[in-house]
Amino acid sequence: MRFSWLVLCLFLLGCNKKSDFTNIQIIGHAGMGLDMPNSMYHDNSKEAIEYALSINGCNGVEVDVQMSKDGQLWLYHDPTLETQTNATGCIYDKTSDELEQIKYSSFHFEKLAKLKQLNADLLIGKTLYLDMRNFESCNNTILSTNLILNAVNQIEFLQNSAIEVVVISADVNFLKQLHLAGYNVALEISDPATFESYLAQFPEIKEVIFKSKSISKERLTTIKEMGINVTLFEMRSASGIRNALKKLPNSIITDDLRESIIEVY
Numbered sequence: 001m002r003f004s005w006l007v008l009c010l011f012l013l014g015c016n017k018k019s020d021f022t023n024i025q026i027i028g029h030a031g032m033g034l035d036m037p038n039s040m041y042h043d044n045s046k047e048a049i050e051y052a053l054s055i056n057g058c059n060g061v062e063v064d065v066q067m068s069k070d071g072q073l074w075l076y077h078d079p080t081l082e083t084q085t086n087a088t089g090c091i092y093d094k095t096s097d098e099l100e101q102i103k104y105s106s107f108h109f110e111k112l113a114k115l116k117q118l119n120a121d122l123l124i125g126k127t128l129y130l131d132m133r134n135f136e137s138c139n140n141t142i143l144s145t146n147l148i149l150n151a152v153n154q155i156e157f158l159q160n161s162a163i164e165v166v167v168i169s170a171d172v173n174f175l176k177q178l179h180l181a182g183y184n185v186a187l188e189i190s191d192p193a194t195f196e197s198y199l200a201q202f203p204e205i206k207e208v209i210f211k212s213k214s215i216s217k218e219r220l221t222t223i224k225e226m227g228i229n230v231t232l233f234e235m236r237s238a239s240g241i242r243n244a245l246k247k248l249p250n251s252i253i254t255d256d257l258r259e260s261i262i263e264v265y
Contacts, residue, residue: 025251028052033255045110057261060127090138120157
């Protein structure tokens with residue numbers, strides 16, 4: 001009888017064994033997560049990003065990058081300032097002097113931050129995804145890639161080989177130019193069914209990014225078998241994070257950093 005109970009216990013333990021997700025990189029979306037009510041700080045703020053990087057189990061962060069009127073790179077997600085701050089208009093229409101006075105409409109009233117203001121020491125050994133906005137929505141114009149490259153090249157820590165920098169965009173031509181300039185790039189694709197057509201345009205691509213709900217595990221596995229890294233994003237709930245992890249991507253860009261770390265470890 002005792003032997004039967006032992007066998008049953010071992011069987012139950014085997015059934016409940018947690019899957020091994022420890023090879024999957026956990027990346028904080030805009031810090032602790034985008035528009036997450038339980039986040040201590042506003043997304044894309046210096047405080048949120050550096051707090052995320054200080055958490056054990058966080059492998060890096062994704063930030064949204066826009067260019068100001070005077071060619072500086074600022075961290076901000078939305079097309080216009082009025083949705084998240086005490087100002088109006090677009091980042092590109094403002095000088096850095098003007099942007100330095102703007103604060104988020106949040107509990108801590110964090111100031112907008114420049115990309116170069118991040119603590120480089122916290123990024124050592126981690127991955128920094130730059131969702132680089134080369135389209136300026138207020139004036140409906142595409143920014144010069146050379147202008148963006150010049151701004152990126154001036155930020156010293158982005159050239160540090162101990163920090164993995166990956167530029168994200170849905171614009172193939174833009175990424176091609178960044179790739180030729182020596183930067184790692186990741187192509188965001190809205191529909192996995194169009195992957196092959198993008199690959200034909202840009203056969204050198206080494207990383208693609210999909211919304212988690214848009215891609216099946218089988219499709220994801222096929223792409224990985226081609227030697228291309230797959231990153232998933234847009235998961236907020238614990239079940240959404242678990243479903244993304246079960247597909248075994250190379251990385252997830254998560255909107256709940258704490259929950260993702262719990263699920264992995």
